[in-house]
Amino acid sequence: MATDPVCKMLVSEKTAKWTTEYKGRKYYFCAPGCKKAFEENPEKYLKEIEEEKE
Numbered sequence: 001m002a003t004d005p006v007c008k009m010l011v012s013e014k015t016a017k018w019t020t021e022y023k024g025r026k027y028y029f030c031a032p033g034c035k036k037a038f039e040e041n042p043e044k045y046l047k048e049i050e051e052e053k054e
Ligand SMILES: [Zn+2]
Pocket: 004, 006, 007, 008, 009, 029, 030, 031, 034
């Protein structure tokens, strides 16, 4: 499972309909709205993910 970086929902890589690639990494989304939000401001969401790991 992958985590939707926008809403933090778990998304299956196999069934995900909305994906995007950013800096060589693939991201999965639960809905087109999440994909759009990420593409508009990817650094914001990636920063949030990094902060959660610590
Ligand atoms: Zn989502």
